[in-house]
Amino acid sequence: MEVTRYEQVLADHGGLARDMAAASAHARSAVPVSTPHEKAIRDVAAGVAAPVLVGYVIWLLRTAHARGLDRLCFLSRDAQVFYEIATRLPPELGGDLSMSYVYSSRRTWSLAASDPYRLEKAxxxxxxxxxxxAADVCARLGLDIDRFTGALNIAGASLAPDVRADSPEQNTALRRFVAMPExxxxxxxxIERMRRLVCDYAxxxxxxxxxxxxVDAGWTGRMIGALHSILTGADMAVPHTFFWGHEPRATGWTEPELISAYMYNTVADPGVKWRVPDVPYIVETFCMSDHAIVSGYQRETSGRIEAELESSNAPVSAWGLDVFRSTIYAFCSGLSLTHAxxxxxxxVSSVLHDFWITPTVExxxxxxxxxxxxxxLGRATLPLARGFTEEELAPLLGDGGHFEQGDRAWLQGSLAxxxxxxxxxxxxxxxxxAQLGSPATD
Structure with missing residues (x-):
């Protein structure tokens, strides 16, 4: 089997990187594919995604053990693949660490941390x-939009689906709506019920x-900050947090004593020397899960708290989740940890950059x-990349004007x-x- 460009980069650096190159080749030989689509998924999973994800988990287990922690809780959904990797690596990496997969979401934790009388600041x-x-805001709050149509109209908010909060007028109107006493x-x-459920679940x-x-992928720290607000408000202990990358914003949250980041941290060590442009989009894609978004929690008759999930994650499965995950698992089984x-x-940053910035057409x-x-809410699903027309590219090709990336998360993939x-x-x-701006994702 021919060596891929990613395996060549890994092999050239020796040690653990060379072992990852061998594991990538092993994974590609172990996972059969039948279409060019599946081949591209498998080969990138083996040579790029697996080093990105497994490298983090190795660091995570070693760091958590060195800090004397007893337990790691992997947060849904981004950390599901990290949990699966951690359970497939030799247990001695983490010593006696207990590991579990727990259910969380911005939709639940952020709601539980909100002040009902200051929702315009949320x-x-x-x-x-x-x-x-308007429909998204009502759904995030769990409000029946039909019941609040009158209030939305009074606030000046448009009910049209394509009028969104990136419009200053709509943003102001929606904030005016959620500030209403009713x-x-x-x-x-x-909010009070959700807060009790989150505390009991914690x-x-x-x-x-x-x-x-x-354990999570990252980024702004806002969701973890919501949890910390909930726990400290209830006089409960707060955990440490491990991120793949951390880049808090003005409206985000950070706490250097409670956050450790693997690849980069825009406000602390290790800095940004290994940060790839728009990297959250890449890593979130690599962290695809096999279940839908957590919409809430329910207390069973036994008293146990169980997560409630949205109904379907079919688009990710149809895209090729099985090929992707099978490749990651085969990489783990073929990886030597002599140089862990x-x-x-x-x-890892180098192969990530090569894939994200210079992808092949395939x-x-x-x-x-x-x-x-x-x-x-799972309502903003779009292809990661979508081709441009020549007219859309004209501002870059000498015709002047302002170039619009639009809703394309992967710019270079779209250009390819x-x-x-x-x-x-x-x-x-x-x-x-690298100067085109930080990712819009929260």
Whole structure:
């Protein structure tokens, strides 16, 4: 089997990186594929995603053990793949660490941390990859939009689905709506109930403990900050948190004593020297899960708290989740950990950069078709990449005007799907890609 460009980069660095190259080749030989789409999924999973994910988990287990933690709680949904990897690596990496998969979401924890009388300050209601419309805000709050149509009209909010909070007028109107007394009174019991459930779930699952580490992909810290607000408000212990990457915003949350980040941290060690542009989009794609979003919690008659999930995760399964996960697991089974103590972050960043910035057309077609969604409700699903027309690329090709990336999360993948005009545009952007702005995802 021919060596891939990613395996060549890994092998050239020796040690653990070279062992990862061998594990990538093993995974590709172990996972059969029948279409070019599946091949592109498998080969990128083996040579890029697996080093990105497994490298983090190795660091995570070693770091948590060194800190003397007793338990790791892997947060749904992004940390599901980290949990699966951790259970497939030799247990001695983490010593006597107990590990469990627990259910969480911005939709539940952010709601539980909210003040019903200050909802206009709750940015999670309005932000996502696609900003909220009126129906989204009501759904995030659990309000029947039909009951509150009159209040939305009084606030000046449009009910049109395509009028979203990225419009200053709509943003102001939606914030005016959630600040109304009738909204606050409707939300107060719902928020109080969710807060009790989250607290009880945190005790049940061992989350509310200083000897516990929470595991997630990242990014702004807003959801973890919501949990900490809930726990400290109830005089409960707060856990440590491990992120793949951390980049808090003005409306985010961070606490250096309680957060450790693997690949980069924009406000503390290790800094941003290994950060790839728009990296949250990539890692969230690699962290696809096999279940839908957590919509709430329910107390069973036994007293146990169980998560409530949305009904379906079919688009991810249809895209190729089984091929992806099978490849990751085969990589784990073929990986030698003789050099597990070595730091491979620079090499992992290199292969990640090569894939994300210079994808082949085949890679862009397969991975660009991934149904990316950063919305708490699962309502903003879009292909990760989508080709541009020549007219859309004209501002980059000498015709002047303002270039619009639009709702394409993967810019370079979209350019790879745009023919010769896309190739020319990619060349124009190559020197400035890192300065195109931070990701919009929350």
């Amino acid at each position: 940015d999670w209601l309005f932000n996502s990859f696609m900003r909220s419309n 909204v606050a009174e409707a939300m107060r019991p719902r 005790v049940q699952e061992g989350i509310a403990s200083k000897s516990t580490g929470l 103590e070595e730091d491979v972050r620079a090499t 890679e862009a077609a397969a991975w660009g078709a991934y149904p990316y969604d950063s919305d708490p 799907l745009s023919g010769t005009a896309g190739q020319r545009a990619a060349a124009v952007l190559s020197s400035q890609y």
